[in-house]
Amino acid sequence: MIIDEANYGxxxxxxxxxxxxxxxxxxxxxxxxxxxxAGKEAVIVDFSKIPYISSVGLxxxxxxxxxxxxxxxxxxxxxxxxxxxxxxxxxxxxxxVTIFESLRDAxxxxxxxxxxxxxxx
Amino acid sequence: MIIDEANYGxxxxxxxxxxxxxxxxxxxxxxxxxxxxAGKEAVIVDFSKIPYISSVGLxxxxxxxxxxxxxxxxxxxxxxxxxxxxxxxxxxxxxxVTIFESLRDAxxxxxxxxxxxxxxx
Amino acid sequence: xxxxxxxxxxxxxxxMTVQTSRKKIRNALRKSIxxxxxxxxxxxxxxxxxLSFAESGTYGGNTSCVEIDGGGDEYVVCDLGTGCRExxxxxMSKSVPQKAPVxxxxxxxxxxxxxxxxxxxxxxxxxxxxxxxxxxHDTLEEAYRMQNSAPGFPVDFDMLGADxxxxxxxxGKEYAVAGMKVTAxxxxxxxxxxxxxxxxxxxxxxxxxxxxxxxxxxxESYGFVDFFRNADLLIFDAMYSLADAISxxxxxxxxxxxxxxxxxxxxxxxxxxxxxxxxxSDDATISRILAxxxxxxxxxxxxxxxxxxxxxxxxxxxx
Amino acid sequence: xxxxxxxxxxxxxxxMTVQTSRKKIRNALRKSIxxxxxxxxxxxxxxxxxLSFAESGTYGGNTSCVEIDGGGDEYVVCDLGTGCRExxxxxMSKSVPQKAPVxxxxxxxxxxxxxxxxxxxxxxxxxxxxxxxxxxHDTLEEAYRMQNSAPGFPVDFDMLGADxxxxxxxxGKEYAVAGMKVTAxxxxxxxxxxxxxxxxxxxxxxxxxxxxxxxxxxxESYGFVDFFRNADLLIFDAMYSLADAISxxxxxxxxxxxxxxxxxxxxxxxxxxxxxxxxxSDDATISRILAxxxxxxxxxxxxxxxxxxxxxxxxxxxx
Numbered sequence: 044m045i046i047d048e049a050n051y052g053x054x055x056x057x058x059x060x061x062x063x064x065x066x067x068x069x070x071x072x073x074x075x076x077x078x079x080x081a082g083k084e085a086v087i088v089d090f091s092k093i094p095y096i097s098s099v100g101l102x103x104x105x106x107x108x109x110x111x112x113x114x115x116x117x118x119x120x121x122x123x124x125x126x127x128x129x130x131x132x133x134x135x136x137x138x139x140v141t142i143f144e145s146l147r148d149a150x151x152x153x154x155x156x157x158x159x160x161x162x163x164x
Numbered sequence: 165m166i167i168d169e170a171n172y173g174x175x176x177x178x179x180x181x182x183x184x185x186x187x188x189x190x191x192x193x194x195x196x197x198x199x200x201x202a203g204k205e206a207v208i209v210d211f212s213k214i215p216y217i218s219s220v221g222l223x224x225x226x227x228x229x230x231x232x233x234x235x236x237x238x239x240x241x242x243x244x245x246x247x248x249x250x251x252x253x254x255x256x257x258x259x260x261v262t263i264f265e266s267l268r269d270a271x272x273x274x275x276x277x278x279x280x281x282x283x284x285x
Numbered sequence: 286x287x288x289x290x291x292x293x294x295x296x297x298x299x300x301m302t303v304q305t306s307r308k309k310i311r312n313a314l315r316k317s318i319x320x321x322x323x324x325x326x327x328x329x330x331x332x333x334x335x336l337s338f339a340e341s342g343t344y345g346g347n348t349s350c351v352e353i354d355g356g357g358d359e360y361v362v363c364d365l366g367t368g369c370r371e372x373x374x375x376x377m378s379k380s381v382p383q384k385a386p387v388x389x390x391x392x393x394x395x396x397x398x399x400x401x402x403x404x405x406x407x408x409x410x411x412x413x414x415x416x417x418x419x420x421x422h423d424t425l426e427e428a429y430r431m432q433n434s435a436p437g438f439p440v441d442f443d444m445l446g447a448d449x450x451x452x453x454x455x456x457g458k459e460y461a462v463a464g465m466k467v468t469a470x471x472x473x474x475x476x477x478x479x480x481x482x483x484x485x486x487x488x489x490x491x492x493x494x495x496x497x498x499x500x501x502x503x504x505e506s507y508g509f510v511d512f513f514r515n516a517d518l519l520i521f522d523a524m525y526s527l528a529d530a531i532s533x534x535x536x537x538x539x540x541x542x543x544x545x546x547x548x549x550x551x552x553x554x555x556x557x558x559x560x561x562x563x564x565x566s567d568d569a570t571i572s573r574i575l576a577x578x579x580x581x582x583x584x585x586x587x588x589x590x591x592x593x594x595x596x597x598x599x600x601x602x603x604x
Numbered sequence: 605x606x607x608x609x610x611x612x613x614x615x616x617x618x619x620m621t622v623q624t625s626r627k628k629i630r631n632a633l634r635k636s637i638x639x640x641x642x643x644x645x646x647x648x649x650x651x652x653x654x655l656s657f658a659e660s661g662t663y664g665g666n667t668s669c670v671e672i673d674g675g676g677d678e679y680v681v682c683d684l685g686t687g688c689r690e691x692x693x694x695x696m697s698k699s700v701p702q703k704a705p706v707x708x709x710x711x712x713x714x715x716x717x718x719x720x721x722x723x724x725x726x727x728x729x730x731x732x733x734x735x736x737x738x739x740x741h742d743t744l745e746e747a748y749r750m751q752n753s754a755p756g757f758p759v760d761f762d763m764l765g766a767d768x769x770x771x772x773x774x775x776g777k778e779y780a781v782a783g784m785k786v787t788a789x790x791x792x793x794x795x796x797x798x799x800x801x802x803x804x805x806x807x808x809x810x811x812x813x814x815x816x817x818x819x820x821x822x823x824e825s826y827g828f829v830d831f832f833r834n835a836d837l838l839i840f841d842a843m844y845s846l847a848d849a850i851s852x853x854x855x856x857x858x859x860x861x862x863x864x865x866x867x868x869x870x871x872x873x874x875x876x877x878x879x880x881x882x883x884x885s886d887d888a889t890i891s892r893i894l895a896x897x898x899x900x901x902x903x904x905x906x907x908x909x910x911x912x913x914x915x916x917x918x919x920x921x922x923x
Contacts, residue, residue, distance in 0.1 A: 065822050095903070095904075095905075097866065097904070098822075098846055098860075098862050098863055098866055099819075099822050101846060101847075101850075101862075102819065102850055105847070105850050105851055109851070126903050129899065129900075129903060130900065130903060132896070133861070133862065133896040133897070133899065133900045134845060134846035134847055134860070134862050135845035135846065135847035135848065136846070136847050138847060139847050139851070186503050216584070216585075216586075218547065218585070219503075219527055219541075219543050219544055219547055220500075220503050222527060222528075222531075222543075223500065223531055226528070226531050226532055230532070247584050250580065250581075250584060251543075251581065251584060253577070254542070254543065254577040254578070254580065254581045255526060255527035255528055255541070255543050256526035256527065256528035256529065257527070257528050259528060260528050260532070294619075296724060297617075297686055297689055297720070297721065297723075297724045298616075298617030298618075298619060298665070298666075298686055299617075299619065299686075299689075300613075300617060300618065300619040300620060300662075300664050300665030300666055300686075300917065301619060301620045301625070301662055301664070301665075302662075302664060302690075302917065302918055303661040303662050303663075303664060303916060303917065303918045303919075304918065306620070306625075306628065306660065306661050306662040307651065307660050307661050309625065309628070309629060310628060310629065310632045310651060310655070310659075310660045311644075311647055311648070311651065313629045313632060313633060314632060314633070314636055314641050314647050314650065314651070315641070315644070315647060317633055317636065317641070318641055318642070322633050322634070322636070322637055323637070325630075325634070328630055328633050328634060329630070331633065332626065332629060332630065332633070336629070340629075341625065341626050341629045342622040342625050342626050343619075343620055343621075343622050343625040344622075345619050345620070345621060345622060346617070346619030346620075346665065347617075347619055367616055367617050367618075367619075370616055370618075370883060371621075374884070394755075395755040395756060396755075396756060396757060396758070397720065397723070397751070397756045397757060400756075401616070401716065401720065402616065404616075404716070405615060405616045405883070422755065424754070424755040427755065428755045428756060431750065431756075432716070432756075435743070435795055436713075436714040436715070436741065436743040436746065436747045436795055437714060437715060437716045437719075437747060437750075437751075438715060438716060439715070439794035439795060439856075439857070475758030476754055476755055476758060537758075538758070564689060564724070565693070597622060598619065598621065598622065599621055599622045599623065
């Protein structure tokens, strides 16, 4: 699984690409936990290129969410595809992490410096 | 409590008179058990002069009903006043003894010889 | 005083069946023909005026759990049958606690239907909460510990977060709990059971379930007449018909509506509440028994006028 | 094969509240406006076509009890939660017995909600009846004896009329019972639980409740995929949401609808039946979970088409 990333001030954004299932969840989880432990204030996962997420993908998010809480890092997800958005609701993961409609919304919520950096490109 | 009686063939009819409650139930029960044990085929209690029956009166009937079963005697009640009829239904005593609308109906059900004797007066 | 019924069923929880639910819907639709239901207000009025309680509502099916609120600053509840799950949830759902987190339970006896909700009583899991289980049995702690242990339940009694204390009471002695005067009385039931009388500000509530009244009950001196005397509300085990209670189900430890009315009259009770409904009775049956009991009270023409009701899960009675 | 659900609720029996009952009536009346209800037939049609199951009926609230009828001449039932009261009553109400009076119980585990109906299972009181309680736990007899004894219950186990036998099974071994092939499998649950697979005439039913599927369940070799393989009906513990099941309620021994669909797909199951409903879920909530599960199955686009239903007390599924 290809996972691009970008730093906007104290916020790290991950851009995973592809189905989040048994074949890809391990790599995703590892990358996500690294991101949470990277000393940033906030981590945002841009879900716009994730067409599907299975239980094992959700489990990776749960583990990262727990880690983020104990590390005091804000973890959120943004720009879910319609299918993934439905799966978050069905699995009640909408109560596990904050979901933003767009990456920009997530960054806005993260911090001013993140938004400034994002706007600056 | 005054309890008249009449014999029609192998059937004994009791005619208690008055409220069947704490003041009268003992006498009623005693008389009823005597009747059941008198060697008759059937015992009928004419209820037409009983304006009210309390739990203790019903209890006397339950005891007599049990006795009649073990003695192989048919026990029934007849001509209930409307109030007593309701109390039999509310207490589910309509399932404990057979209730006949009239004394004649009860005697008819008891045996032919009882009916003949009854008709003869 | 305020009495809240969380569980009113006897022996075993008895949920409504799918057939009964559909029957209620069918009946309501049939009765609605010709009625103007053109607004929510009209619908509410139709339900209130044209449908009986058993037609629109339900007596529920949770086993014994009755909250007695005398206005004090601690909770008081009789028995912890399945109804206490919803009781606990209701307490937990308040954003501001209504009282100090001290729960005074009065235990009629430790038969399963009177304790089985406890493992799902959320306040028992909360550290800082205090649960005092009052009763006259020596076996209460044993019963509760056994219930919360293997092989029956995964959370052991000692793992519960709340501080749980068992308080042994003596029948006939007066206790002060949560601002109320409480007295227990021994009842005839397999393994014994106890009724409780709660008094506050001149009001009196008696909780008397799982209590059989035998032949001696006709005696002038029968103790329950005094125990029930002038009660504003008597919660009375009327599980069986009189015929069943004194034959097939003699010594099963329950009473009837007929005996309830007779004892209530003799004790000058103001309101008799039929309780511990048979799990085999559906809503229509309980309503029929209630109607018959009201009728018997009318026929019996004794004592002062007596109000009669049948308890339902969710009912509140203010005194 | 015929599967009859007598109890489908998890943890504790959960009767419908009076509020829910009235809400159903209100909703049906509101929806009826503008519909011609001029005959009983039209009313039935309105209920069937315009009201959902949760609107007209109810999932019920009895705890686990599922009858498996493979057509053999003895009764087979999984667990004896509160649902077994109605199961026993239904058997007793037949004027002609349907089968020999031999009851083969398959016990998932001895937690209260799975045995608590037994004291009210009337066939247990009838001399001449035989009750065989099959299971893999060593503690089954202890649990049943403890339940039917003082201080919890007045009728001691040894006083029951039926001849009651405990039959120890080994997981993985095939048994022949009432004409069916039965196999047990150990499940992850506090104190262990066991799933049962019933096979007859090429049909397969799996009863798998109180079973948590942990992370290992994604492994290719996960044993439950084989155990569920090609089942015509999989009765599956879907008590929690996935989020709850893997966080707050991890190790509480239950699973989710999401895991149910994924495992059922991998095992090529034909019908998945959500079971062990949370007592805190009302009818509308269970129906919502069912609709979501059906939707997740569509979204997941894996394996063969899978039918999904949510069990309700009184449901019959013919295979």
